Amino acid sequence: MTDAVNFFSGTKFVSLVKKNEPLAPHTTLGIGGPVDYYIETDKDDEAAEILRYAHQCKLPVFVLGAGSNIVVADSGWRGLVLRYTNRQLIFHNSDDTIVEASAGLNWDDLVVATVARGLAGIECLSGVPGLVGAAPVQNIGCYGQEAAATIETVETIDCQTGTRRQFSRQECGFGYRQSRFKKTGGYLITKVIFRLSRINDGAVLYDDVARELSAQHIVKPTLGDVRQTVLAIRRRKSMVIDKDDPNSRGVGSFFVNPIVTRDTSDELQRASARLFPSKVMPRWPMGGELVKLSAAWLIESAGFQRGDVFGRVGISANHTLAIINRGGAKASDVVALAGQIRQRVRDVFGVVLEPEPVFVGFNKTVGELLKESS
Known part of the structure; x- marks a missing residue:
């Protein structure tokens, strides 16, 4: 070297x-x-x-x-x-609804600043770990909101030529946890420009959030109410990075929720009813003929449970989708457990789970890695 x-x-x-x-x-x-x-x-x-x-x-x-x-x-x-590492944050327009955030800014710092100004659109993304620059790459989303819905422009530098290029929302190729940046790479994101709404009513788009607010007797939640509620739910699941919480020593959800056709979803529903008569397979219509399944439910139904230990790695005690480093783990340990989970779900349901994190420095494809480890 x-x-x-x-x-x-x-x-x-x-x-x-x-x-x-x-x-x-x-x-x-x-x-x-x-x-x-x-x-x-x-x-x-x-x-x-x-x-x-x-x-x-x-x-x-x-x-x-x-x-x-x-x-x-x-x-x-x-x-x-x-x-x-640039962390600049600028609010534009007379009502501050155009927000220019540098890629090195902590994502939750952006959420804090926008909620404090009464700007809606990303409050449900409170507590998501990472930087602003990752938001368009992954099209981060949870509790009913996705970054793509508010992103106007992504500013980048071409990693080969060093030239600058802007991408409009349409050019970003957003999909469920997808974008052109994740599919093809090749760009350093330097800035993301958002268009938010000046509405102090928080979005309640998931049952978990609605139940939590109801338990607090909050009928008309503000942006701040929704933010605090989402944070509380995420903390219970160890999905907020906390050095004192060993269950947060991971990458968040390791697998994305599968998107299948309606016919495949119906077939899986019938199969799961035969295999697990007392369980109801959760699924959510995605528009058209597509249906989203719960990766966590598939993993648990395939025989894995929260808190399962596999040597130096394990499954979070608070979230089935999180593979954690229990101390002294190696990447090979993580890959081995992910491969086991993926293969078992495929054997039971015929569904191939796709990992959410990016694998760096491996000389094989993700599919090859996880297949060999199963």
């Missing part, structure tokens, strides 16, 4: 480079080997120059956010990890 200082000699970036930086401390899972070269910057021009230089030198680049949705290989990443 080329020495980091020599690799960047003759450039202005020498002082920024960290060599053999461990990635585990940069992830919420607390797992992952070292990266050859690690750089942080909060400057767009500097990020563009670094990306151009890395491309010219054929140095692979991975853009790191908060590390809350990645599984890093035990061998680490052979190349450069670039972390963009």
Whole structure:
């Protein structure tokens, strides 16, 4: 491996480079080997120059956010990890409804600021870990809201050419936990522009939120009421990052809820009724002929339970979808458990669960990794 200082000699970036930086401390899972070269910057021009230089030198680049949705290989990443750290937040328009957030801003800090100004549209996304830059990549969503509904524009830097490009909402290719940025990569997101609404009525779109508000005798919830309610629910599920909560040492939901056709959903409903007469398989219409299933229900019905222990990894005691690092775990441990869960669900229901986190530094596809580990 080329020495980091020599690799960047003759450039202005020498002082920024960290060599053999461990990635585990940069992830919420607390797992992952070292990266050859690690750089942080909060400057767009500097990020563009670094990306151009890395491309010219054929140095692979991975853009790191908060590390809350990645599984890093035990061998680490052979190349450069670039972390963009600009946290600027600007409110535009006379009523502040156009919100310009830099990608390095903590996502929940954005939610706090918008709720405080009486701006609706992302209050149900309270407590989601990660940075603003990850929102359009994953099209983050929970409790009935998705980032895509409020995103107007995404500003980026091309990782090969260093040129800047803006993407409109339509150009982002948003889908359920999907976007063009997740499918193809190739861009460093620097800024996301949102259009919110000046309405102080909080959105109540999920039964869990409605029940919690009802228990508090809140009939007309404000944005703040919904935010606090969502946070309370997420904390009970250990889905808010907390260093004192071992069940939050993961990547949140490890698998996405499957989207299937209505015919497939009906077939699964009949099969589950035969297999589990006392259970009702939850499903939600997605419009057209598509139906969303509950990955958590499928996993539990396939024989896994909250709190299950598998050596150094396990399933969260508070959320079936969360695979956690119980202490000293390796990426191989996580991959092995994920493979077991995926195979068992496939054997019982014929449904292939797709993982939500990004796998970094592995020399095989996610499908190959999880298949070999099952």
